[in-house]
Amino acid sequence: MALIVIRGDTMVPLSLFITTALRRRMAAALAAVLFAPAAFAEEIVFKDQGNREVRLAKAAERVVSIVIPMASTVIALDGSTRKLIGMNPTAKSAVVEGILGKIFPEAKDIPSDVTAPNFVPNVEALTAANPDLVIQWGDRGADIVAPITNAGLTTMLILYGTEELTRDYMTMAAKAIGKPERIGELVEWRDRVQKDIQAKATAIPDDKKPSVLYLGRALSDISASGTKSNYNAWSIQLAGGRNASEELNGTVSVNKEQIAAWNPDVIFLNAFEAKLNVDWVYNDPILSLTNAAKSKRVYKMPLGGYRWDPPSQESPLSWMWTANLLHPEVFKYDLRTEMKTAYKTLYNYDLADSDIDNILWLKEQGAAADYAQFEAK
16 A cells, blocks of 8 residues: 555655655755855965965955946946945045946945045944955055955055056956956957057157146145156156156156146146146146147047046056057047947947047137047048
């Protein structure tokens, strides 16, 4: 006689009951495998640029970037805002003022109270955010690092200044967030554009290289930098220019009389100060006498997915923009086409012509020397 079990008011053959129970247990076991990959995720371990071992049990899902440019870089590497849960207020302003907030509107809602603009962390806000990884500068003193590590948060330290360092920390970030496959194409692009510019710039005689002044700040203070370990000085040199403030040791405050003494052929204004525009030079009684002003070669750095002044995922576009302006007879990059291709790769976004006009400040500085080359054809 077949054994039966009673389920409520129904008698069920035992063989059927066992089969059903086994099926359920097997399904539960399969679901555990399919929906709990973290338990089987491979640990991520690497040395950061502070020569510290960074150890993650799995790819970071919650990232805070106290370093300003890295917020947009994390978004570009991941292809979404999903993993970025905190950023520097100065990075947030670029999101709000630039096109990244249009491409990823939800990025405008990512908190920026995790740090002050000067990189001093807000430990209470940081711990409340519960990040898997905090990205911080490693060359600006222990005071901005110790509060994070003392709170027991996993921290990745990065260094500023050279293209090599930039490629290295972008690679580390891609690995940390579980997107190592993203970095190869981006590094290859940087390498290809850099080598192409270098090859063309080699043929430019030294006496044909303009002196170029980049002002990191202008409204609240006026600051310029020497050449050593300065990314802007490097990119100016890459594009066939000479750093007009090369005599400086680091980034220091300067006055307008000093700028007049340097008398640069070209002036680049930073994209950090929203209210800064080229009229700051043209309407000034001292600066308007410089070669740069008289020849209409004053340009504000573009603001794209991030500002084009410091190193970022968009640096090759910045190099091409700079090269085309310093030597329009040598460099003839189709910047608008290059931008459309890059934004599709970086953000899966189709740039409209109006987007490009806004990024390059066409309306504000379209009358500058050689700027018509960037207009839509």
